[in-house]
Amino acid sequence: MVSPILSRSIWKYFFKHWWVILLSIIGVSIGVAVVVAIDIANTSAQKAFEISVENVTGTATHQITGGPLGMDEYFYTELIMQFPEVEASPVVEGYIKLEGETIHLMGLDIFSSSYMTDEMSGTFDMSALALLVEPRTVLIPYVMADRMDISTGDMITVSIAGSQTEIKVIGNVGEEDDSKIDGLLVADISTSQELLGKTGVIDHISLVVAEDEKHILTAIENWLPVEMSLISTVAGNESTLNMTDAFRTNLTAMSMLALLVGMFLIYNTMTFSVLQRRGLLGSLRVLGATRREIFSEVLIEAFVISVIGTGIGVILGVVLGQGLVKLVAGTIDSLYFTLTVTTFEISSGIFIKGILLGVITSLVASFIPAFEAAASRPQIVRFRSVIESLAQKLLPKITLAGLGMIVISVIILFLSSSSLIAGFASLFLLVIGFALCVPMIAELISKYLGIFMNRVGSKTSVLYKMAVTGIAGSISRTGTAIAAMVVAISVVIGMGIMIDSFRTTVQLWMQQAIQGDVYINTMENVSSTAETPLPYELVEQIVALDGIEATKGLKTVFLITDYGTLETDVITPVEQCRTEYQLKTGNALPAWESLKNGEAVYISEPLAYKNDLSVGDAITFTTEQGKQEYAISGIYYDYSSDAGKVIMAQSVYIKHWHDDTIASLGLYLENTDDKDAIMTAVKAIVADAAGITVTDSFTIRGNVLDLFDRTFLITRVLEFLAIIVAFIGILSALMAYQLEKIKEIGILRAAGVTPRQIWGMTGLQTGLMGAISGILAIPLGIFMSIILIQTINIRSFGWSIQMSIGASTIIEAMAIAIVASLLASVYPSWKMSKISPAEALREE
């Protein structure tokens, strides 16, 4: 057991230097807060995702699906006649809007149990029977009714494909406090068919098949017509839920970067606290304190700091998480799947993980300072120069270790072909390895700058030369501070370049991908498998307008393939839209001809990457004529979805699914000066039709970029937090260093140096350290962004992104470094200028 007085002798240091603890606590708490917040946001959004997916599939074990337009309702009758023992339930479902919220409308056979979620089954009251009798009636979950202040008997106005219509709430569904079915309205099948415009059609049939009834599935599969598929809901849900894996992994990794910066902050402040107590520790070693006792004490300090910081961090994380949930859920909603619920999930697991991470990270960051403290030489005479000579001896070894880590990082990157984890491991090794090389580089810069100043400076520059060469002279301190700053700023640069590159790539892609002049679209999609079509008569009227060179029809549907259900853009392939699909692989003209002639399809880059597909491979679609295979003639760039897309000629789609409707019409004008006039004419044509928008390409590109910015808002938030930690890290590192030099400054003051000159020296030194950090952070930040862009982005999403190193990112990072470092000199300069030389020279 460690002597209490020994403990007190070490701990009491913090009474006078309370800011050391404060800065360490801030570092831990911000790092932990970010990790916890992202964890909460990811878990909550994923839970909402799971619930939304489950709301579609219910307790069904399997589903029978048809094409994108569903199946004839009579097919259900045939099924239950053929297989009377099977629990089957027809489902007609879609998305409507209520008070601006997206709501899942579920049309059920309420007497069939095969759809029901656990939350819904057995909770219908007698009013549910009224669903059968009274048309246009729905049941609403209790929690949703409370939230939206809707009572039984109320008429509510909903928007379906842009049209407003009234429906009546006749009762409730689910348990009173169950939020899992929030965002769902339940109706009878016929009501749902009528409201969603699916008369005579059902979307799918849900089946509940027990484990020992698998033979029935085989029989059903053999009996099904060729255009139908029997799929497992578990496998299907898993596949759907996995869509967001890469997105969430990236967020988690970004939050870990923030924690890494926090770690450097802790390492820095703990190192300084140990360095400041070297004399004390040396004396204690002389008196007989063992290395183990000193090591334990410093680690206990770190533990206490980490517990306090982690506690604050977890609380901050919960607060921050509430905001981030909305951002993450919004991104999933935009990019992956319509979310009908929002949840805020805080489990004990999140807290435990956050606490362990905060404590372990702090202890790891404090290990080296604790080891250094324990290695304090017992000294009868304390020589500052002894410390620095030791630092000089160790510097080459530390640099070598850093280079070794960089090499290993590169090797991992090249050897791991698609592993995301390996990509991040490589990234972290690069950062730490580079940080280890920084002290040597900083020392060399300082020395050579000093030599340069020697040659060019006049007498008055002696003090400034001291400030410059002092960096090399105190490399045991300055090296650590600069390394910590480099890491912090490089994260800002790396993330900034990644986001800017992505945005620039999307911007350039948008310029190419949208070349039409005017676009007419249906506003709200009702179905999850096909877009709401434009009325034929309106399309005919629009196409007949003067001044239009060509028109491109588009409809997005979800088709069943051997690679799962794929989002497919069905297009009328006019020549004017050929260059909208920039090919990454494939011979442009022949590939287009194949697509146009209905011989082949295009696939997007993410789809090709994730399924290892190349030009020449084929995709098999489940159609009304059975399995149909189409070759891939081109792989095109597409940043609208990381799930992957197919481009198919409308002739192929009509041939196999007998649907010639389109949901979007693009107009290519003969003269772009006529755009306004044509838009006015089109708006007049669609004026009486609900749910149709008319926009120009400029507006569409802007909307896409807005979506991008919203999607990446969360990454920007993380970048901002990294900036805060970086700023605090720089402040702490430099303040600690300057305050430690009070005695040296006292000697200078005693020799006649004025306070103003002290301000100048301190400002110059800290400013130079900030500038060195900023400059060294640039290559690290760029390498970091290369890994993020070329490796992690590709491995996560399958997107190629063009590197774009904007001057603004670099300038912003340099500004942070220099402003923070100059600010850091203010307090020490003020303090040192106020203190009398005698006071500064006194032994503590």
Added chain:
Amino acid sequence: MNKEADNTPLISLQKASKSYTEGLTVHPVLVSIDADFEKGECVALLGRSGSGKSTMLNVISGIDKLDNGKIIIDGIDITNLSEQKRTLFRRKNIGFVFQFFNLIPTLTVLENILLPLELNGMDNKESAMELLNEVGLFDRKNDYPDKLSGGEQQRIAIIRALVHDPLVILADEPTGNVDKDTGQNILNIMDRLIRKRNKNLIMVTHSKEVAKFADRLLLLEEGKLKKHSKEVAW
């Protein structure tokens, strides 16, 4: 600890050698030194700056290890003890008095004195109080070192060196940082508290008064130890 016959020296250096390396240059500091220190002896170590006096205190206290040779203290060869064991040996058997006092600034006067006791697991607060009283600083027991004068601090340092009843007190220029009168006062206290308790005292000094205080003088010159007459003019 093994006790041998009374005429065995308490401390014995046998062919003790120590050098330091700076870059490619090796600086020999102690060169094959043989020296014995009898029980209860007070020895002053003289020599120019950089002659290795502090190094000699370092190796005797176990802070540093010899390159060659042996050091035997109270029958125990400390030469090849591990760093941990040397630390524990030093904790129990050695007391230090430094030129610059080296009191722990974050501890009170009393806590500074109690620290060696606590490190050794000894519960002897009364003896600490008695010693404080003996040097006239009982009333200052709750003050911090920065509130004390140099002489007062050195008195506390002497008590701290003694309180755990070590075998040997090592003093590095104990009066080097105080004025002549205070220095004499300190020597009187050392005489009362250390010599009269028959503790071994090895002092590094440049001071004539301290040299005269000692039973014997040794001169460290070019790594070698020589006897030095107390009568030789300074």
